[in-house]
Amino acid sequence: MAATELQELACDMNLSNSSEREAETSDPISKAGGWITFPFITGTLVGMILGGMGWLSNLIVYLVGEFNVKSINAAQISNVVNGCTSLFPVIGAIIADSFLGCFSVISISSFISLLGLIILALTSILDNLRPSPCETGSSLCKAPSKIQFVVLYVSIALASIGLGGARFTIATMGANQFDKQRDQDVFFNWYFFAMYISSFISSTAIVYIEDNVSWGLGFGLCALANLIALAIFLLGKRFYFHDKPRKGSPFVGIAHVIVASIRKRKIKYSSRSEDYYYGHDGKEKMVSATPTKSFRLLNRAALQTDGDLKVDGSIANPWRLCAVQQVEDLKTLVRIVPLWSSSIFLSIPIAIQNSLTVLQALAMDRHIGSHFKIPAGSLVVIVLISTSISLPIIDRLLCPTWQKLTGQSPTPLRQIGIGHVLNILSMATSAVVESNRLKIARNHDHHPHAMSALWLFPQLVLVGIGEAFHFPGHVSLYYQEFPVPLRSTATAMVAMVIGIAFYLSTAVIDLVRSVTGWLADDINDGRLDNVYWVVTVLGMLNLGYFIVCAKFYKYQNVGN
Template identity: 55%
Template structure:
């Protein structure tokens, strides 16, 4: 990225010429390229990912629970990979290179996934009608499938319908075309973008503080301001920084202590893995203070991540007809969560929260929003357990629990909608609450990572969900191939218990936490900026 930027200038260029050249970059024109790129990427990404469980079950003859586990791993990886991409972009090659390379790899992955749908030798033969025996995929077929999914991971209900009802190959082909169009649009705007040199990742700075503190574990902590390194050239506001480090987590203060050989003749750090600025030390302390609350988000998101895949399996075993001619694609049922969350975010921010502030005289704090989200999340799992218990009762009454594979239960898929709506309400509370908390409490140097913290939580939650389902499947008989003969309702009740315990843990963490920017937070919320 740096090379692309520097190649536009010549040694004889003056600072004003370079500034004029730079001022011509960016601006409103880049908006069209970004919108086109994001639209294509979203269309292609959601188009194949949302329906991956159904594809694995119906085309690769993979057991439904195994398909949901694969989906969880893919979702978890897709939430974690952007963090890795951001680290590489910030530290080494820049944003443009990472975006272009990842889009190209994703396109190749979707093409390979399309080939698995179109070429019969790349997937197992279909099950015979009425037969309970289905041939599973070979190791080679699974290998190609997993490679294509992994590459495609570096929305649309219409695409899901095309895949389900017309052709998997056509549906995935549209995804591949959309991805290539997005890549072409992105590259077409190359000469209009502004390119910044990589300045390093804030996560790297945190690791440096830990390493430096360990390496100086034998150095005595000082109370004198001049013994600590204050970097006055990193663009942060040092008017709010204390002259000496705070007493909390004193062990980390050693990372900012100046010792012989730490500083170059020009005043810069000579050994970055042995000396850090006082600002960097205090930034890490802020993250550590927030860590307990951040950790509660993992088991807060785990029920959502579990439900997003299990609900698709339930929908496959329910009546999905809407009228006499249309059959709702099973994977599109999860869209209800997104619609619900979008609607209630607007409702809360524009009506309910301002009304609460007028009545009480104070706005809801981010921790209060998160706490309410915890309660709503547990309520959604209770509804899910009750609905699944009713579905199993109907399945047993029709003797659908005796087959090897799940049969369609004469129960409309509309029964799944209430629990998904409630999940969306919870998401509209706790996810914005977490982002608001991190954005408010993080120092300026880490504020851009607020959304990343939530993404990490969701990624970990998908992995935890996978481990939880594996544990239950291996230790109980609740999750067989025929879910009509299982006890998915017990899985939901376990999520109710874990969610309740996690809520208690959250209350303890919230009680012990002290806002660092409470005055700023109240002013921000009262102006409806959050």
């Protein structure tokens, strides 16, 4: 998912980055960048992913096994943390674009993440920072003290803020180092390869060390990887092209349109193009002669009245007058919001499955052979592998075949629709597998782990294939349809969808817990399969909602 988003970011940033570089050719700093920055940027990425995924993918197991947190509560905490790591990129992108620039945001975020990982490692090493050990699921387990919870949550919060603030900003800075599209393409091919490899290593090797050797050693390796990443990044400072923050956030321009249209709500509409303001640079050819008729109430923001312009033709007060292009940009966002909202409800079942699958794995036989046992937190690797394999197949085989058969490439909305269907199939598969697991567990009272965890693979493979369709579709749609000033933060907006989905998934789980008995602390006493059936139905309803939105949506920049 992340790799696809970053690749789209690189492609769409190319034009703006190149133009900015050309404008700064007289500045010596513009000569920086290029391939010499590759080992520094990629090394930073590898270290951050090794450190981040090493603790994040095994968080539920750590909470249950070392902090005596009840399994469902641990799943809820994991959802919140995943939500944070997906929401913080938005904040990081806004700060980088509007205030500090990418270098400062990455440096500060990496340091914050390092601090969080050091504290997290201490919770696993120092006995005073965690409760007394006991058998998992025992009623005699002692809950953590308030101080222990505070230290734990502070460490998780710092690690989440740092990881979220850095991982997407690293991609933006990497794209800034290259002028030519060909160089960017080659760079990101290796960049994504490094990201997938580091994700695989952290979700398997580091998680295995945490489960079978020592939590302290595992978290220590995460902190060490983060420290090395920060050191590598700072060593490359003199080689980087340092982007300059934009003058103000593009979101402020959106606010200008809304406020101006409200302040001029009593002014009559005009059909004459000369009554509207097109910008001080006179580039009225960029938009239609008059604002479009859709969402006409916003058009008043571009209507010129006495006192709106200075003598030189510039805007006197941006909160009373906006350019037509600004108005049309806001309209584009309003049109795409329904489709954007459908992606939230597409991600909620995935977020629920992400945490509950770990609980299923803990109650299943995870042995492969007589000596190797799959760490429950490593099951996420199946989704990663599935997505990695599916992406090139879709790009090199399915899309060209589709184009030969239909004469056109599959549109972003078609890709998203396929992702919806695969997501529903995955949830239904999860329900069937869990139903069978419960029957086996209840028929084998003396051996509740009788069912192999390998039965969880099909549902995870389907999730991965679905992500290979719908996440690229979403990113492609947003970048091609969003206003140009907002394209640099569109990847972060996609991450926001995931963050919101994780938060809403916690609300769904809390609701299910309060009105049903399906989510017991011991999942063998509950009905987790019913939860999956509920999210399957929700997915079907959301698919219907998406189809309606897609049918009425008209592309602005993408051919139908």
